[in-house]
Amino acid sequence: MTLPARDSYDLVVVGAGPAGMGAVAECAGQGISLLWVDEQPSPGGQIHRGLAAPLSALAGAYQRGLALLSAARAAQAEYLPGATVWQIEPGASLGVSVGGASRLVAARRVILATGALERPMPIPGWTLPGVMTVGGAQTLLKAQGLVPSGRVVLVGTGPLLWLFAAQMLAVGARPALILDTTPAGNARRALRHLPGFLASPYLARGLGLLRRVRRAVPVRRGEHPAIRPRPAGGLLIAWESGEAEADLILLHQGVVPHVHPAQAAGCALAWSEAQACFVPVTDAWGESSIPGIAIAGDGAGIAGAEAAEYGGRIAALQALAALGRIDAATRDARAAPLLAARARWLAGRAFLDALFLPKPAQRQAAPEAIACRCEEVSGAALRQAVRQGATGPNQLKAFLRCGMGPCQGRQCALTVVETIAAERGLSPAAIGPLRARNPIKPVTLAEIAAMPVSEADIAAVLGRR
């Protein structure tokens, strides 16, 4: 575990998933000072977790990631795993913590490739031990070779849920049940996006996967799932027309951009109706509303791993042009095939977004469900605070502390916004996002106090010049 070697860099890339790897790979041979930080202990992002030692049953899916990683390694970036970025200032200075020590580094350009997180699924009982996310279980499988065992019930909607069921089958395990909460009207609404999907590479992959899972696993459709512990041990999941016992329940209803880093830097967000989440405002190059800060990959709007890699490369080309390493003509020539390839993947996305969008009631906290896992605030308390005058997620902090626990609103922000919006009869766009402020990850005061100080820092504090 080492801290950044220098005080300043031409480019800092945050994240080592497909977008981060793509961005770094594109910088090979350009002679820039490049810092590459990632919170995870090894590169690959969530999609390629365990890339260093993939399980044989899943190895096929790692081919592309391995090739991309070796391309990224060729860029000879200063790569720091296990590094948490806890502060991003608009002037592009970053607070980086590694192994309990911190440094501030300045960057001429920053590419945030911090990916996605799972959309909260605030149903009654989702805080019980034995209930976790599908993505979490997938991480345990990929990185540690741990397979869910006993009676495993998958609940929710979205491509990842089906993919993970297929991966369980591939390693010789089998979910006891899939409770599919996809709203019935989605297929009809998705139809108008079908042409783009048919032309995208998603089609072949998705159909085979669905067929394999449906052959092997019982699938029920259900609404309003609720989980409770059984007195004899284990869990019980009930929905409007049935119930099932379970030892482990895995929830999933899609992924949304992880916007905290972009927000901390001051980047503007906009509500995406199609994906029902806030998305940083970016141009085709990934440039945010803050000069010098670009956002690439799922963190700029969910588009999947392949589109993320292209997005990372495209953002890097723009950074290289801004740094004066390539001219605009070179940038455009190199970007053209990348933009075209990304467009093919994006074309299939609208169909998936519409097909798997969870229904609003399932995105809001039911009165009897916990909305904020950290501060243990129920949907009922949240709704009552709205009636007492909390107009949005930022005022709500003063009422209920939602968003002020250790996760800093990463889990509850969308639930809170959508629940307030519903209660007030407004759109989430009108309510606006929960503000995320530096530090965006908990860091101890001792660690901040132990950071080296320069003459300039001392002058700034003492008010001298």
Added chain:
Amino acid sequence: MFRRLPEAESRPVIPFTFEGRPAEGRAGDSVAAAVLALGELACRETAISRTPRGPYCLMGVCFDCLMEIDGVPNRQACMVPLAPGMRVARQRGPRQPWP
């Protein structure tokens, strides 16, 4: 609740203690993964209602995996690589102020 695939089972053993009892993980485990592999689904008691809670996201987002590791409370067990001899304990309630 979880079983380890044979090819992962053969990774090097990492001894540690959980709640004072000797336990074993494997190379590549996070602390949270090693604890889940023991069949322990709850890693802490929550700060407000003191009810059992387990790791939820396993990717550093939810902070539901806070544990006491080598005497240091409030550590994100899903982000801390397991190391030989680690003392891992459930965190009960909020972190206590420094003594």
